[in-house]
Amino acid sequence: FNLHCDENLWKLTTVGTLNSIGSLIGLPLIGILSDKYGRKTILINSILLCAISGLIRSFVNSYIFYMVMVFVDSFFNAATYTTAFTLAVEFISPKQRVIVVSLISLFYAFGGVITGTVAWLLQSWRPLLQILYGVQLLIVTYYWLLPESVRWLLTKERYLEAQKILNDIGREKQFNVPLQTLKDLQAPVDQLVDAADVNTTLKQFFKSFALTTRLINCIFCWIVAVFVYQGLTINSVALSTNTYFDFILTVLIEVPGALATFFVMKTFGRRFTLCFSFFMCSICCISFIFIPQDLYWLRLCIYLLGKCFSAMDFSVMYAITTEMFPTPLRNLLLSVCSMFARTGSMIAPHIPLLVNVIT
Secondary structure (H helix, E strand, O other): OOOOOHHHHHHHHHHHHHHHHHHHHHHHHHHHHHHHHOHHHHHHHHHHHHHHHHHHHOOOOOHHHHHHHHHHHHHHHOOHHHHHHHHHHOOOOHHHHHHHHHHHHHHHHHHHHHHHHHHHHHOOHHHHHHHHHHHHHHHHHHHHHOOOOHHHHHHOOOHHHHHHHHHHHOOOOOOOOOHHHHHOOOOHHHHOOOOOOHHHHHHHHHOOHHHHHHHHHHHHHHHHHHHHHHHHHHHHHHOOOOHHHHHHHHHHOHHHHHHHHHHHHHHHOHHHHHHHHHHHHHHHHHHHHOOOOOOHHHHHHHHHHHHHHHHHHHHHHHHHHHHHOOHHHHHHHHHHHHHHHHHHHHHHHHHHHHHHHHO
16 A cells, blocks of 8 residues: 555554554453353454454455454454463463463464564565464364363353363363362452452442552553553564564564563562563663664664563563452453553554654
8 A cells, every 4th residue: 555655654653553442442342241251252253253354454455444454353353362361371270370471472472473484475465464364264173172261160150061171171180070169169359249240340349449459550560561562563673674584583582581481470479570571671772772873783682682571571461460350350351451551552653753753
């Protein structure tokens, strides 16, 4: 659509903003649906609808229609990561969450590297979208491969389904879970709320000063984390003349970030890791401003180091948020935090325009 012309650059950056607006609207809705109808059901259907809209987008010839499909795509894609993350966390014990958070971040980075490599090889957006979204159609197989969240099933008092899943997991060790044991497994924090009525649950939630304060703090941290993370990712293509190489580097640096997240969180805990990564990221970003343009490799190293710490705080935010709230509202409130964070990602695509104005 000739969006790389100087006079059309605002149209190019608006694509990212509209993507964030679609996520902003879709996140709370899909969060509510996943808490009501299940993580697995909403996750699979969201990815499937996202794949269909993405494939349609790859064939459009109108900028307006393209923007419409960007909105539809981002709407359905909004809560896929948060829902998948919640589903994974609810399958494990608190002791194992650190390694799971790190593994998810690790594979997220690998996915970004693969995307950048495929884009570099194709250098055409239509076949790129067709490959990326075509692969997502395989999510249909997860109807048979992926079990529902046992914790969610327990909050809905669907004990027989939860028992079957746990017995399937323990079959190799010949371990069966008695039905009465499942009925006694309701966590104390989950007993404080009525899982059958979301409105009642929310009212009880906001009556708690501690929980409300946690939510406000999480929202603020999310906005900062997403703004910096998205800004560093988007602006990475301006580091040198090879935009594909720069993008792959900024995504690949998240691999050591994920490994560092595991060791630091395991040793010092969530709160220290979050504060440390925020502080170091800010130091790197501020230092980058004062490095001369001719010192390319030093600028690149500081930039990548900042992205590494940004990826760390981004991962920690998911871990902290999912652990702070009760199961009946966990994915909804995680989606709410991510929704407010979209205000940061809406601004981030326009950073290159701001740079042009300043310089």
